[in-house]
Amino acid sequence: FEDLSDIKVLFVGAGEMIELCATHFAAKNPKAIAIANRTLERGEKLALRFGGEVMRLSDLPDRLHEFDAVVSCTASSLPIIGLGAVERALKKRRHRPIFMVDLAVPRDIEPEVKALGDVYLYTVDDLASVVQTAQAHRQAAVAQAEAIIDAGVQSFLHWMELRNPVPGALGGVVPLIQQLNAQTDEWRAAEIARAKKLLAKGEDVDAVLEALSRGLAQKMLHGTMAELRAGDAESRALTAQTVSRLFLRSQSKNSL
Structure with a gap:
C-alpha cells in the first residue's frame, strides 16, 4: 500500500x-x-x-x-x-x-x-526471496559503480599522460603520473564506500550512481577550481590558459 x-x-x-x-x-x-x-x-x-x-x-x-x-x-x-x-x-x-x-x-x-x-499472503520464505533479489540488485549496482569509476579514472589518467607535462614537475613525468594514480585511487575508494552505504540503505540505484559520478568529478576538479580563484590577475590568467589547454576539448578534435 x-x-x-x-x-x-x-x-x-x-x-x-x-x-x-x-x-x-x-x-x-x-x-x-x-x-x-x-x-x-x-x-x-x-x-x-x-x-x-x-x-x-x-x-x-x-x-x-x-x-x-x-x-x-x-x-x-x-x-x-x-x-x-x-x-x-x-x-x-x-x-x-x-x-x-x-x-x-x-x-x-x-x-x-x-x-x-482475494487474499495476498506472504510468508517468511517469500520475504527472504525479496531480500535476496534486492541484495543481488545492490551488488550489481556496486559493480556498475566500480566500472564507471574505473573507466573514468583510467580515461582521465590516459588523457593526462598524452598532455605535455611541465618539465621537472614533482621530479619528472613518472612520479607525477604515480601521484595522480594514487590520488585518483583514493578518490575512487571514498566514492565506492559512500555508494555502498547508500545502496545498503535501499537508496535508488540511479540516484546513487548519479551522486557517485558527481562526487568523483568534484574531487577531480576541486584543486583546479581553487587554483583558478587564487593569486593575482596575471597568475589567474596564466592558470586559466593552462587549464583550458589541459582540460577543455578542442571543438575541432575528437574527444579522447
Missing part, C-alpha cells in the same frame, strides 16, 4: 518483530491499528504506544473481517488463523482483498489461505 490513510491494520502477537512492524506501519498513519495477543497486558502496551486497540486471540475469528492488512508473528506451535476464519472474513467483506504477512516459524496462518483469490 502506498497510502495507508484508509487501511486498518491488525498485528497478531506482541513480540519484538511485531513491535518493529507496527513502528513502520504507524509512521504511515493508517486509519486504525489493532493488536491481538494471547495476554492483554503486553498487547495493551503496544496498543497504547501506537494509538490502537487491543484484543485477545480468541476474538480473531469474529474481528478478522474488519482489517485490510494482517501481520502475524507469534510463538504458537500451531496455526492460529485458519482457512475457514479467512473465508468467513472475506464473505463479510464482500470479497474486498486482505493483505496478510506471516512472519512466524512455524506459520501462524494456514498455508491453504494462499490459494484464496
Whole structure:
C-alpha cells in the first residue's frame, strides 16, 4: 500500500518483530491499528504506544473481517488463523482483498489461505526471496559503480599522460603520473564506500550512481577550481590558459 490513510491494520502477537512492524506501519498513519495477543497486558502496551486497540486471540475469528492488512508473528506451535476464519472474513467483506504477512516459524496462518483469490499472503520464505533479489540488485549496482569509476579514472589518467607535462614537475613525468594514480585511487575508494552505504540503505540505484559520478568529478576538479580563484590577475590568467589547454576539448578534435 502506498497510502495507508484508509487501511486498518491488525498485528497478531506482541513480540519484538511485531513491535518493529507496527513502528513502520504507524509512521504511515493508517486509519486504525489493532493488536491481538494471547495476554492483554503486553498487547495493551503496544496498543497504547501506537494509538490502537487491543484484543485477545480468541476474538480473531469474529474481528478478522474488519482489517485490510494482517501481520502475524507469534510463538504458537500451531496455526492460529485458519482457512475457514479467512473465508468467513472475506464473505463479510464482500470479497474486498486482505493483505496478510506471516512472519512466524512455524506459520501462524494456514498455508491453504494462499490459494484464496482475494487474499495476498506472504510468508517468511517469500520475504527472504525479496531480500535476496534486492541484495543481488545492490551488488550489481556496486559493480556498475566500480566500472564507471574505473573507466573514468583510467580515461582521465590516459588523457593526462598524452598532455605535455611541465618539465621537472614533482621530479619528472613518472612520479607525477604515480601521484595522480594514487590520488585518483583514493578518490575512487571514498566514492565506492559512500555508494555502498547508500545502496545498503535501499537508496535508488540511479540516484546513487548519479551522486557517485558527481562526487568523483568534484574531487577531480576541486584543486583546479581553487587554483583558478587564487593569486593575482596575471597568475589567474596564466592558470586559466593552462587549464583550458589541459582540460577543455578542442571543438575541432575528437574527444579522447
